[in-house]
Amino acid sequence: MSTLHPLIPMLQSRQDEDASTLGQKFSDQVQRVLQRSMQIRHLDAGSCNGCDWEIQSLLCPAYDMQRLGLDIVASPRHADCLLVTGSVTRHLEIAAIRTWEAMPAPGIVIAVGACACGGGVLQGSYCTAGGVKNVLPVDISIPGCPPRPQALLHGLMLALDRIEQKLHHSNHEFRIGRSEA
Amino acid sequence: MTDVVTSPAVDLQQLSGGELLPSRVPGETRVVVPLVTLPRACQVIVDGVGARLATMVAQDERAETGSFTLAYTFAIPDRRWMTIECQVPADSPAFPSVTPLVPAAHWYEREARDMFGLEPEGHPDLRRLVMHDDWPAGVFPLRKDFDPSIPVPRVEADPYRFHTLHGDGIVEIPVGPFHAGVIEPGHFRFAAVGEVVLALEPRLFYTHRGIEKLIEGKSLDHGLQIAERICGVCSLSHAVTYCQAAEQILGIEAPPRAAVIRSIGLELERLYNHVGDAGNMCAGVGFMVGVAHGARLKDELQRLNEQFTGNRFLRGLSAIGGVRRDLDVEFAAQMSLELARIAREFGELTAMILGSETTMERMRRTGILPGDLARALGVVGVGARASGIDLDTRRDHPYAAYRDGETARRRDGKTARRPDGQNLPPSPAVGRGAGGEGYSAVGRGAGGEGHSAGGGEGFPVPTREEGDVAARLLVRIDEVAVSFALIQALIAEMPAGPLIAGWTPPTTDAAAFSATESPRGENLHWLRVNAQGTIERYRVRSASFPNWPAVAAAAPGNMVPDFPLINKSFELCYACLDR
Amino acid sequence: MRVLRQSMRGRVGAHDYPLEPEAAPAAFRGQVQLDPNRCRGDAACARVCPSGAITVEETSTGWIWQLDDSRCVFCGLCADACANRAVSLSNAFELAVRQPDDMVTRAEFIRNEETD
Ligand code: SF4
Numbered sequence: 122m123s124t125l126h127p128l129i130p131m132l133q134s135r136q137d138e139d140a141s142t143l144g145q146k147f148s149d150q151v152q153r154v155l156q157r158s159m160q161i162r163h164l165d166a167g168s169c170n171g172c173d174w175e176i177q178s179l180l181c182p183a184y185d186m187q188r189l190g191l192d193i194v195a196s197p198r199h200a201d202c203l204l205v206t207g208s209v210t211r212h213l214e215i216a217a218i219r220t221w222e223a224m225p226a227p228g229i230v231i232a233v234g235a236c237a238c239g240g241g242v243l244q245g246s247y248c249t250a251g252g253v254k255n256v257l258p259v260d261i262s263i264p265g266c267p268p269r270p271q272a273l274l275h276g277l278m279l280a281l282d283r284i285e286q287k288l289h290h291s292n293h294e295f296r297i298g299r300s301e302a
Numbered sequence: 303m304t305d306v307v308t309s310p311a312v313d314l315q316q317l318s319g320g321e322l323l324p325s326r327v328p329g330e331t332r333v334v335v336p337l338v339t340l341p342r343a344c345q346v347i348v349d350g351v352g353a354r355l356a357t358m359v360a361q362d363e364r365a366e367t368g369s370f371t372l373a374y375t376f377a378i379p380d381r382r383w384m385t386i387e388c389q390v391p392a393d394s395p396a397f398p399s400v401t402p403l404v405p406a407a408h409w410y411e412r413e414a415r416d417m418f419g420l421e422p423e424g425h426p427d428l429r430r431l432v433m434h435d436d437w438p439a440g441v442f443p444l445r446k447d448f449d450p451s452i453p454v455p456r457v458e459a460d461p462y463r464f465h466t467l468h469g470d471g472i473v474e475i476p477v478g479p480f481h482a483g484v485i486e487p488g489h490f491r492f493a494a495v496g497e498v499v500l501a502l503e504p505r506l507f508y509t510h511r512g513i514e515k516l517i518e519g520k521s522l523d524h525g526l527q528i529a530e531r532i533c534g535v536c537s538l539s540h541a542v543t544y545c546q547a548a549e550q551i552l553g554i555e556a557p558p559r560a561a562v563i564r565s566i567g568l569e570l571e572r573l574y575n576h577v578g579d580a581g582n583m584c585a586g587v588g589f590m591v592g593v594a595h596g597a598r599l600k601d602e603l604q605r606l607n608e609q610f611t612g613n614r615f616l617r618g619l620s621a622i623g624g625v626r627r628d629l630d631v632e633f634a635a636q637m638s639l640e641l642a643r644i645a646r647e648f649g650e651l652t653a654m655i656l657g658s659e660t661t662m663e664r665m666r667r668t669g670i671l672p673g674d675l676a677r678a679l680g681v682v683g684v685g686a687r688a689s690g691i692d693l694d695t696r697r698d699h700p701y702a703a704y705r706d707g708e709t710a711r712r713r714d715g716k717t718a719r720r721p722d723g724q725n726l727p728p729s730p731a732v733g734r735g736a737g738g739e740g741y742s743a744v745g746r747g748a749g750g751e752g753h754s755a756g757g758g759e760g761f762p763v764p765t766r767e768e769g770d771v772a773a774r775l776l777v778r779i780d781e782v783a784v785s786f787a788l789i790q791a792l793i794a795e796m797p798a799g800p801l802i803a804g805w806t807p808p809t810t811d812a813a814a815f816s817a818t819e820s821p822r823g824e825n826l827h828w829l830r831v832n833a834q835g836t837i838e839r840y841r842v843r844s845a846s847f848p849n850w851p852a853v854a855a856a857a858p859g860n861m862v863p864d865f866p867l868i869n870k871s872f873e874l875c876y877a878c879l880d881r
Numbered sequence: 882m883r884v885l886r887q888s889m890r891g892r893v894g895a896h897d898y899p900l901e902p903e904a905a906p907a908a909f910r911g912q913v914q915l916d917p918n919r920c921r922g923d924a925a926c927a928r929v930c931p932s933g934a935i936t937v938e939e940t941s942t943g944w945i946w947q948l949d950d951s952r953c954v955f956c957g958l959c960a961d962a963c964a965n966r967a968v969s970l971s972n973a974f975e976l977a978v979r980q981p982d983d984m985v986t987r988a989e990f991i992r993n994e995e996t997d
């Protein structure tokens with residue numbers, strides 16, 4: 122038999138909070154932090170389309186992310202956070218960086234799926250960057266292949282905290298409500 | 303409508319004038335021809351027996367034979383395959399292009415040029431296809447001497463030259479690679495006069511991930527995980543195609559129960575795709591109720607997938623030799639009930655779409671893909687069937703549970719609801735989309751529209767003649783009905799037995815290919831394993847590969863704002879194409 | 882009117898996640914779990930893992946089993962490969978994290994000579 126080393130932290134659940142507690146306060150928090158809905162831009166940086174479908178699913182009546190104050194927008198210039206799927210292929214790397222640069226501060230980057238978080242099954246390919254973290258600063262990672270829509274919602278809720286954190290700790294003049302204008 | 307004959311009349315070898323090679327693929331005739339006669343041999347097959355170019359595989363065999371190999375595989379209408387091979391010498395890597403005689407070879411040859419450095423002489427368009435311009439010249443990723451672990455620098459190069467049209471009032475509209483919606487990246491260059499598209503040129507392969515190279519040297523099991531992730535929404539078709547190719551190499555077959563479970567999975571995949579697409583096509587015309595309705599049904603189907611296989615995209619179901627998950631009686635019964643309900647609700651959705659005259663009016667006569675053009679481009683799947691080409695891999699090259707003619711017959715007897723008990727000839731189409739009211743897709747499903755080839759016992763393959771957006775929608779709706787009926791029939795007669803056949807890694811060099819009908823059309827995987835039991839070469843020709851040029855061909859003459867609708871009606875996948 | 886009727890027939894409404902917790906179905910393949918009492922460090926899981934998410938490293942006194950969620954594609958091959966049934970896939974799906982390090986689980990084992 123083998124024993125666990127007593128000094129090493131035991132295997133434990135690493136989830137920050139469970140979603141229901143997050144969810145309860147979420148809509149209010151969106152209001153408080155952004156004073157409008159949280160706007161998301163999706164960026165496919167070489168995914169297999171699985172992750173993208175799940176993001177699309179969030180808009181369908183079964184999840185209806187808009188009821189929580191989340192919405193997908195068409196331009197990075199309107200977006201509070203960028204949902205990046207895929208491991209960032211060579212052909213999309215430059216476009217991905219440009220998209221990120223077009224975002225207003227603080228510009229949260231969320232890596233969606235195994236490919237985006239750490240390269241997934243595409244380890245060692247000549248044509249991918251092996252994860253978003255190698256190209257853009259990642260704030261939140263949502264593992265899964267693909268993550269279920271519920272897992273995406275959970276990740277998006279964590280993102281809001283991150284936005285709040287960044288707003289308080291940066292000197293950026295954050296232009297609240299800019300896209301509503 | 304080509305009539306499918308089952309008795310092979312033509313001696314393909316004689317026709318091509320090549321020398322016969324052995325093959326592991328059932329129904330395949332494999333010949334080798336001298337390089338100079340390659341285009342001619344291909345043309346004879348295409349013109350002589352109406353073959354469709356199914357794939358082209360290039361291989362770097364310089365280490366073994368001192369040359370590259372090119373293999374053009376054709377699907378013969380009488381349900382056989384034909385492969386024409388030739389050797390390209392290593393010291394002069396060029397071959398006479400087949401494209402001028404067989405236009406469907408266009409992209410395949412450009413790809414071989416990018417990936418292997420094989421020059422197609424006489425090819426009309428020698429721009430880069432897969433590797434974009436900042437990829438250095440002279441570096442060919444699929445050659446054996448390319449080392450993927452060394453980063454390849456970006457180089458300065460002339461920007462890609464789009465074919466542009468010049469003239470008074472012609473404006474060029476670039477779109478992409480990132481689009482406004484939640485869709486995949488690709489660049490489209492329109493030339494338009496006013497609102498009307500004169501020409502459209504797509505620039506794709508942005509999501510090229512180098513999967514064909516990546517998989518080389520991996521074990522068969524490892525390869526499956528990668529193959530399954532080529533495309534999200536055709537995960538299972540890709541997985542099953544890969545598994546079938548591997549099974550042919552290993553000389554094993556999935557047990558009957560596994561075959562049925564695979565088929566159920568494949569039909570579930572078709573369902574969630576088609577149902578979602580029917581909804582998505584409404585987005586192209588701004589019919590939001592339809593979108594929401596379709597998306598909700600799609601999600602319910604995906605939930606079912608998740609309960610069945612543990613993944614909303616049916617990943618992890620198929621394994622080499624069989625399946626990894628059983629479908630127990632209890633869940634099968636529950637699934638059957640759920641599906642019956644979803645089928646009913648989908649019927650309501652279709653009635654709603656077809657009853658909306660404004661929606662249908664936008665779709666009719668929009669984005670027409672003429673049948674002869676579709677044939678020339680080798681189009682597959684819904685796009686082909688809506689343009690009058692009667693083809694479906696499930697019937698033409700049966701696999702899994704589709705092999706069982708018995709199933710089809712019993713299914714027909716049990717669930718098909720033919721209004722008049724006869725096989726209806728395909729009715730003239732424009733007229734019937736119009737009569738929206740009281741029009742239930744389920745009711746007319748399995749037998750009505752699908753005129754079965756192969757003498758009545760075959761598989762119902764719905765086809766339409768007009769080739770417009772509406773036709774593609776109607777073909778999908780018909781296929782959904784067939785799938786619902788098929789799943790119910792398969793659930794009803796699940797054979798007992800093992801789920802998976804045992805195997806050991808191969809010890810000889812062997813190659814095989816297999817095809818399945820994904821929701822988007824025929825997927826064809828060509829796989830070669832070496833004596834160490836690892837993958838030597840893998841070639842994926844997904845349904846989107848031959849169909850993308852068709853999208854570009856269907857756009858001219860339409861309004862620019864109709865393009866998203868046309869694109870959605872083909873519902874092609876970028877990830878499948880780009881790999 | 883017809884549309885309205887349909888939307889009022891129930892079922893159309895949103896699921897309540899995240900306001901209500903919602904469990905993934907039993908078949909769902911979620912986060913990989915290790916039963917430390919069963920793991921014998923033979924690294925079968927690490928060998929089959931297609932994405933290199935699991936690593937098992939031999940140390941002078943035992944071994945370190947490590948899982949990187951950021952790579953895991955939830956294929957379940959590791960669970961199938963483990964002869965000791967130490968690895969399994971749980972139902973956990975709320976795996977989003979703020980720090981990449983949070984995605985790594987590490988367990989260090991000390992080999993117990995008498996019983997091995
Ligand atoms: S993480 Fe999985 S589902 Fe998402 S893009 Fe990668 S392979 Fe596809």
Ligand code: SF4
Pocket residue numbers: 913926929930931932933934935952953954955956957958959960
């Ligand atoms: S589930 Fe698959 S990817 Fe994840 S750790 Fe296990 S073998 Fe690796």
